[in-house]
Amino acid sequence: MNTKCRQLASIFFALLWVASTAQGAELIVSAASSLTNAFQDIGKAYQKAKPGTKVVFNFGSSGFLVQQIIKGAPVDVFASADEETMNRAEEKNQLLPNSRANFARNTLVVAVPKGSPLQLKALADLQQEAVKRIAISQPGAVPVGTYAKEALEAAKLWDVLNKKYIYTQNVRQSLDYVGRREVDAAFVYLTDVEVMSDKTAIAFEVPLKADILYPIAAIKKTRNEAVALDFIKFVLSDAGQKILAQYQFAKP
Numbered sequence: 001m002n003t004k005c006r007q008l009a010s011i012f013f014a015l016l017w018v019a020s021t022a023q024g025a026e027l028i029v030s031a032a033s034s035l036t037n038a039f040q041d042i043g044k045a046y047q048k049a050k051p052g053t054k055v056v057f058n059f060g061s062s063g064f065l066v067q068q069i070i071k072g073a074p075v076d077v078f079a080s081a082d083e084e085t086m087n088r089a090e091e092k093n094q095l096l097p098n099s100r101a102n103f104a105r106n107t108l109v110v111a112v113p114k115g116s117p118l119q120l121k122a123l124a125d126l127q128q129e130a131v132k133r134i135a136i137s138q139p140g141a142v143p144v145g146t147y148a149k150e151a152l153e154a155a156k157l158w159d160v161l162n163k164k165y166i167y168t169q170n171v172r173q174s175l176d177y178v179g180r181r182e183v184d185a186a187f188v189y190l191t192d193v194e195v196m197s198d199k200t201a202i203a204f205e206v207p208l209k210a211d212i213l214y215p216i217a218a219i220k221k222t223r224n225e226a227v228a229l230d231f232i233k234f235v236l237s238d239a240g241q242k243i244l245a246q247y248q249f250a251k252p
């Protein structure tokens with residue numbers, strides 16, 4: 001992350017800190033980009049159910065968010081798009097004991113612009129000459145990129161397609177590239193395509209060795225432990241799961 005990004009992040013969290021101190025009942029939730037639409041609706045439903053509580057979201061790649069948390073950003077709840085990133089937070093002693101739980105499951109897909117003439121049915125089809133640019137989030141930093149790389153390596157295509165990759169900061173950036181037809185295909189989640197179905201379409205599901213599970217946990221340094229735990233309970237409840245299902249997230 002460059003100096004300007006770090007400065008903007010610092011200003012953002014400073015403002016959140018001031019706001020939360022002033023209002024007292026504010027909950028700061030850092031969540032993976034792929035959760036943006038679903039969690040915004042969950043936040044509204046939670047605030048309606050718990051008058052006086054305000055939920056403020058910070059969306060981004062899971063890897064970037066966990067680095068913010070490790071560096072001391074004032075976060076109450078963290079929701080990751082993979083278990084590995086949450087494991088990193090746990091190894092760094094950032095999680096409130098016994099607060100972690102898996103709350104959703106997703107599917108990795110290759111998306112194309114709506115109406116694309118390309119005939120893509122499997123990873124091997126990405127070798128077609130007509131496929132010039134493939135959006136993929138940074139492996140190792142963004143879960144969807146890591147999943148994509150694992151799948152391509154298993155198919156012995158990672159190095160073969162190397163010159164076609166357009167690396168992105170998160171899954172929503174990859175999706176935007178597809179929607180604007182700036183790439184021919186992209187590795188994203190099923191749930192992402194659903195929120196931009198007017199501009200993107202699913203070419204095929206990408207086979208993976210393990211399920212894509214989303215964990216959530218309260219941060220040990222939370223200033224609102226009771227509210228943080230209650231928010232997690234709401235996400236896991238029938239009401240929270242119903243909202244997630246509306247965005248095509250499956251139960252874990």
